[in-house]
Amino acid sequence: MASITFREVEGSSLKYWALFGGIGLFVLFGFLSYLYMHHHGHVVTGMDNQIVWGLPHVFAVFLIVAASGALNVASIASVFNKPMYKPLAPLSAILALALMLGGLLVLVLDLGRSDRLIVAMTHFNFKSMFTWNVFLYSGFFGLVGIYLWTMLDRNVKAYSKAAGTAAFIWRLTLTTGTGSLFGFLIARELYGTSMLAPMFIIMSFSYGLAIYLMVLVAAYAWTGRTLGDAVMMRLKSLLAVFVAAALYFVVVYHMTNLYFTKMHSVEAFILRDGGILTTLFWVGQIVIGCVIPLVILLSGLGKQRAWIMIASALIVLGGIAQMYVTIIGAQAYPLDMFPGMTVKSSFYDGVVHGYAPSMPELFLGLGGVAIALLVTTFAVKVLRLLPASLDDATVAKLEH
Amino acid sequence: MSDMKSMSDKTPSSPERRHFINAATVAAGVTLVPGVMLIEVAHGRPEDQAASSAVRWGMLVDATKCATGCDECVSACSTENGWTPVAESQHKKQAPQWIRKLELQDPLTQLETNLPMMCQHCAEPPCVDVCPTGASFKRADGIVLVNRHTCIGCRYCMMACPYKARSLVHEPLNDTQKPDVPRGVGCVEACTFCVQKVDRGDGTTACVEACTAAGHNALVFGDMNDPESEISKRLRELPTKQVRADLNLNLGVRYHGI
Numbered sequence: 001m002a003s004i005t006f007r008e009v010e011g012s013s014l015k016y017w018a019l020f021g022g023i024g025l026f027v028l029f030g031f032l033s034y035l036y037m038h039h040h041g042h043v044v045t046g047m048d049n050q051i052v053w054g055l056p057h058v059f060a061v062f063l064i065v066a067a068s069g070a071l072n073v074a075s076i077a078s079v080f081n082k083p084m085y086k087p088l089a090p091l092s093a094i095l096a097l098a099l100m101l102g103g104l105l106v107l108v109l110d111l112g113r114s115d116r117l118i119v120a121m122t123h124f125n126f127k128s129m130f131t132w133n134v135f136l137y138s139g140f141f142g143l144v145g146i147y148l149w150t151m152l153d154r155n156v157k158a159y160s161k162a163a164g165t166a167a168f169i170w171r172l173t174l175t176t177g178t179g180s181l182f183g184f185l186i187a188r189e190l191y192g193t194s195m196l197a198p199m200f201i202i203m204s205f206s207y208g209l210a211i212y213l214m215v216l217v218a219a220y221a222w223t224g225r226t227l228g229d230a231v232m233m234r235l236k237s238l239l240a241v242f243v244a245a246a247l248y249f250v251v252v253y254h255m256t257n258l259y260f261t262k263m264h265s266v267e268a269f270i271l272r273d274g275g276i277l278t279t280l281f282w283v284g285q286i287v288i289g290c291v292i293p294l295v296i297l298l299s300g301l302g303k304q305r306a307w308i309m310i311a312s313a314l315i316v317l318g319g320i321a322q323m324y325v326t327i328i329g330a331q332a333y334p335l336d337m338f339p340g341m342t343v344k345s346s347f348y349d350g351v352v353h354g355y356a357p358s359m360p361e362l363f364l365g366l367g368g369v370a371i372a373l374l375v376t377t378f379a380v381k382v383l384r385l386l387p388a389s390l391d392d393a394t395v396a397k398l399e400h
Numbered sequence: 401m402s403d404m405k406s407m408s409d410k411t412p413s414s415p416e417r418r419h420f421i422n423a424a425t426v427a428a429g430v431t432l433v434p435g436v437m438l439i440e441v442a443h444g445r446p447e448d449q450a451a452s453s454a455v456r457w458g459m460l461v462d463a464t465k466c467a468t469g470c471d472e473c474v475s476a477c478s479t480e481n482g483w484t485p486v487a488e489s490q491h492k493k494q495a496p497q498w499i500r501k502l503e504l505q506d507p508l509t510q511l512e513t514n515l516p517m518m519c520q521h522c523a524e525p526p527c528v529d530v531c532p533t534g535a536s537f538k539r540a541d542g543i544v545l546v547n548r549h550t551c552i553g554c555r556y557c558m559m560a561c562p563y564k565a566r567s568l569v570h571e572p573l574n575d576t577q578k579p580d581v582p583r584g585v586g587c588v589e590a591c592t593f594c595v596q597k598v599d600r601g602d603g604t605t606a607c608v609e610a611c612t613a614a615g616h617n618a619l620v621f622g623d624m625n626d627p628e629s630e631i632s633k634r635l636r637e638l639p640t641k642q643v644r645a646d647l648n649l650n651l652g653v654r655y656h657g658i
Contacts, residue, residue, distance in 0.1 A: 041585045043571035048493040052558040052568070112553015112568055112586030119550050123533040130532035130556050186526055186647055187562040335564055337517075337643050338504055338658070345517070346486050347500040347564065348493070 004087045004398070007388045009223050011381035019222075023374045030367010033360035034109040042112060045361050050353035051331050056110035058323045059365030062207065063103030063372060064137075064178055065200055066319070068171040069208020071096035071144060073235075074151075075171070078164030083398045084234065088216070089164075090385040093148040095212055095376055096171075097141065102372035104137055106365055129177060129184045136174040143167040152383060175201045182326070189266040190330035195256075199249040203319065206242035210315035213239065215376060217309060219386055228392035229305075236308045240297035243315060247290040250322075262339070269333050269352070270325065277329045280321045289318010328355055453540040456652065457521070457593050458624035459608070460631050460640065463657035465618035466501075466514040473516050473619065474499050476610030480594060482578040496567030498591045499607060504658070513658055516607065516619070518591035519544055519565040520643065521652030527557035527566065536588075542624075542652050543593045553586040562644050566590040593621070593652075624652070 009016070037044060047054040073092035077085035108117055124131045147167045150160040179200030185191040213235055220227035254271065257263040270281055293311040301307040332353045337343070343350030380386055387394075477499045478485045489495035499518040505511065521544045527536045528544065535550040536557050546557075546566075558566045572585045580596040583589060594605035604621050611619040622631035640654035 041571040042568060043491050043494050048570070049496070049558070049564070049567045050493070052555040112555065112588070113551065114553075116550075116552045119533050120552050120554075123535075123550050125528075125531055125534040127529045128532045128556070130530065130554065134532065181556075184530070185560050187560055331559070335562060337563060338502075341504040341506055341513075344503040344505075345500050347497045347517075349500075349502055349517070349564070 005388045006384035008384055009380045020377055023370050026366050026370035027374055029363045033363040036360050046356045046358045050348050051355040053327055055357040055361040056106050056364050057327050059368050060103045060106040062320055062323045063099050063368050065204040066207040066211050067096050067099035067103060068175045069204035070099055070212050071171050072205055072208055073212055075168040078161050079168045084395055087387040090151050092212060093144050094379045094385055095215055097144050098372040098375035100140055102368035105371055106368035129180050133177045136177045139170055140174050143170050175204045188330045189263060195253050202245045202249055206246045206315055207319040209239050209242060210312040213312045226389045226391040228390055228395055230392045230395045231390050232305060236297050236302055243290055243293050266333050270329050277325055281325045284321025285318050285325055288314050289321060451539045451541040455623050456542040456625045458631060458652040460620040460634055461515055461655045462618045463513050463515040463655055465616050467616055468514050471501050472610040472614045473607035476606040480606035481581045482576045484576060494570040496569060520563050523650035526560040530556045530560040543595055545592055546588055548582045548584060548587055551587040557588055562647060
């Protein structure tokens, strides 16, 4: 097998530092938003006792799900022995770590008592899916870290497959855990189903790969390195399969619900009467996030890199819309404590709950995205993560 | 500290927990000590007497006696436990409500029903299941509480509760706080069955006292394990239901007339 030269990004140009500073600014905004929310309490957010988890959770869960998906390229290389993917693996691992870090930061900084994080690290209730996730997240950092080490250090290269396999199994478990955060909730109609775990896994494949592709193309374009079409065509076909599979899960999930009379009302809310949530579902999640990307990726347009980038960006936007509908939608629909009765109270029982995210929530969420990008930008400068060239000839040699 | 005691009884890791609390007290003593002292002073039950599972506190709500427009129970709860009444709150959507009045109507028959809704003190509480730190806990005598010192404000319990019984304290609290009802910004809270009154030996809650004083007698509180208690006698006579009985959570609050 031909060898590939990995090289750090020089990262001394004005463009690099402008990018670094621009992303850093969003990290700063995110931190200031956190300080503001922490000082005043959640009263300055759009969240209340009805919409308990708001926009920060949308971003946090999206990033965590995307993180495990971003690891897939590496998994294909080492677990499934596809040599063509090997040069793409280090970036995949670092991106997974960076996205996970961004997501977790948003999650913990949105806690009512984020100053008590140490309590979450020292007091455990093992019946809680949240507790399991604390271990799954920590283990993810550990295993993906080791996996990255085996890829970067020749002395431990022999352990790369073992580490990659462990990380792969772990990331599947992790996303099962993330989906089950919602799947294990009995109170709300749209949760409480084991469908959410595999659905989150397939969505993670799609979101993670879309982000990976955008970062890969940007990194190669901005550093003037060659990225051949062979790599792009292979990855975009894979992306189309993931998007289609995610769409399939969404269809099955809603079709099953629609069959049950007791679910008609909540399904009507999401699919027809939910206002902004219905718009986000149909326009955001389905059309922008699935249908248009599929048309692009499967048609002749998918042969052009610019269109693949557009499709990837749309998948990410659709993914955020999906998380919004999944997380906010289920809370916006009132709890059905007395089926068949109309309910009124001072606590907004029986009415659909409105939610208007505040600026600090938005910037806290964007801060998480920025952290992920900042870590990646810095990592490619200090570590040999990117092959010096991924032109078609180099890649073709790997296959033989 | 009976609530803490019953927790540590069940927790095998209590030495580690004590070590951690000691360490945290040294590190952050200034903030922690006054809160702990406050609870020590406030509680009246003998410290060596843990809450007993021989007792199961519960409440009977007779919705046929619950009066339209009356919110005596809600006001009494607010006064006893020191939470601002929602009408006086500047941020109504975010204001905690430990108990609230529901007005139900059957759209077909037009039948109207009034009832108070609060923490149902489940025997199998979903909030306790999901709490990552164990801050949500059920006392041996069936009262479901939140440990003010270990709640991290993740709100997962609020996502899990089928009764929307819990509230997050969204803003720093004013001086309406009661010494024996610790509260705090960023923590989740709910009806405690007036645990401070129960532990004092009052044998009742503020909402029940208020409902009785108003002459409605729609609420009865007592030990459901004691066959001679008033609540047990009434529960034997009246047909009652549990809200969302399909979830099989074995509720501490039973409703008649729904």
